[in-house]
Amino acid sequence: MTASRYISRLRLSSFRNYGTAALDLDQRHVVLTGANGSGKTNLIEAVSLLSPGRGLRRAPFDTLAQQGSEGRWAVAATVETPDGPVDLGTGSAPDETGRKVRINGANARAVEDLSAWLRILWLTPAMDGLFTGGASDRRRFLDRLVMTLIPDHGTAVSGFDNAMRQRNRLLEENADPDWLNAIEAQMATHAAALYFARLDSLQHLQKLANTGLETAFPAADLALDPLFGPDENFASSTALEQELRRHWQGSRREDTAARRTLTGPHRTDLIVVHAQKSMPAALCSTGEQKALLIGLILAHARLVAEMTGITPILLLDEIAAHLDPDRRMALFSALDALGTQCWMTGTDTMLFDGLGGNAQRITVSAGRLTIRA
Numbered sequence: 001m002t003a004s005r006y007i008s009r010l011r012l013s014s015f016r017n018y019g020t021a022a023l024d025l026d027q028r029h030v031v032l033t034g035a036n037g038s039g040k041t042n043l044i045e046a047v048s049l050l051s052p053g054r055g056l057r058r059a060p061f062d063t064l065a066q067q068g069s070e071g072r073w074a075v076a077a078t079v080e081t082p083d084g085p086v087d088l089g090t091g092s093a094p095d096e097t098g099r100k101v102r103i104n105g106a107n108a109r110a111v112e113d114l115s116a117w118l119r120i121l122w123l124t125p126a127m128d129g130l131f132t133g134g135a136s137d138r139r140r141f142l143d144r145l146v147m148t149l150i151p152d153h154g155t156a157v158s159g160f161d162n163a164m165r166q167r168n169r170l171l172e173e174n175a176d177p178d179w180l181n182a183i184e185a186q187m188a189t190h191a192a193a194l195y196f197a198r199l200d201s202l203q204h205l206q207k208l209a210n211t212g213l214e215t216a217f218p219a220a221d222l223a224l225d226p227l228f229g230p231d232e233n234f235a236s237s238t239a240l241e242q243e244l245r246r247h248w249q250g251s252r253r254e255d256t257a258a259r260r261t262l263t264g265p266h267r268t269d270l271i272v273v274h275a276q277k278s279m280p281a282a283l284c285s286t287g288e289q290k291a292l293l294i295g296l297i298l299a300h301a302r303l304v305a306e307m308t309g310i311t312p313i314l315l316l317d318e319i320a321a322h323l324d325p326d327r328r329m330a331l332f333s334a335l336d337a338l339g340t341q342c343w344m345t346g347t348d349t350m351l352f353d354g355l356g357g358n359a360q361r362i363t364v365s366a367g368r369l370t371i372r373a
């Protein structure tokens, strides 16, 4: 395996059940094993915070500090890149609700700046119900995929949400139509940006998934729920903006009654179908759903590598245990082909025997890390 971008050094302080922890690593995969509750997920959560957003648990930042300690939490890493090593750090901010980010010792202007150095994708047991649960989880999953490709996507998503909240408030207050026109114009700008970012990303991902190297994992047919109705096709971003503004203007009364905005990209669903079986993912077996997700993440990792030149680091929490031995080997060889450093967790060291010499193995025990041979 030849990962040209990998984490070579990781330091935690006062992070969850870690007082302090230190790991020095090479480019190989990182296998973390230990009993339930030892701190495996906490460790990869720390790594996930080296990307924009709230990390793989979506936890509020002020819950990350080690309980009982006065300390602020901090995660620091050195990432080896083709342009040389870079130091990334993040930790609690003075106001405790946000976090700060440092790059090579200097405060970053925005958390998105991390994406210039590192892209991260993850799969966790919490995502097991993705296809059977509500649309909002799938939307968030999709937006995370898009953000790994287009770091600014998160800004469009939150910009839209903020503007929509303002519109809902204005509707409730029966505000002046001029104000509504202005806020709906803002919403439309964000909506068009995020709609096309989602659509373009999905189309690219679909193309790549069809030429899959992930043959052990089922291919997926991917689609976005339409905004207005079937077969819609917006010629341009401006056309979509106009359509949305027209629609929102015409649905003010209905939306006021519903006390929310009933149409828009905040209602979109990601539709996933098991391609070979033509079966909606929600109707697939639990094992098939997991395999679909793994296939999607692997294909997306290849897409990010191709489109951005940055092969993402993968964090796979408790994934190996759910695969039969053949699939597990297929996963390991797909990871090797990807040429990334993949962090994997499990309770049983034997699950990872198939990685042979391609992994460094670490035992996690009550917030302590020991590198095994």
Ligand SMILES: Nc1ncnc2c1ncn2[C@@H]1O[C@H](COP(=O)(O)OP(=O)(O)O)[C@@H](O)[C@H]1O
Residues within 6 Å of the ligand: 015, 016, 017, 018, 034, 035, 036, 037, 038, 039, 040, 041, 042, 043, 063, 064, 065, 066, 067, 364
């Ligand atoms: N802020 C915190 N301070 C101290 N301990 C914490 C904090 N948050 C979570 N924990 C503890 O971390 C432990 C488990 O971590 P986790 O990484 O999920 O375990 P696992 O190895 O099973 O993945 C739990 O015992 C949990 O109570």
Ligand SMILES: [Mg+2]
Residues within 6 Å of the ligand: 040, 041, 042, 317
């Ligand atoms: Mg865990």
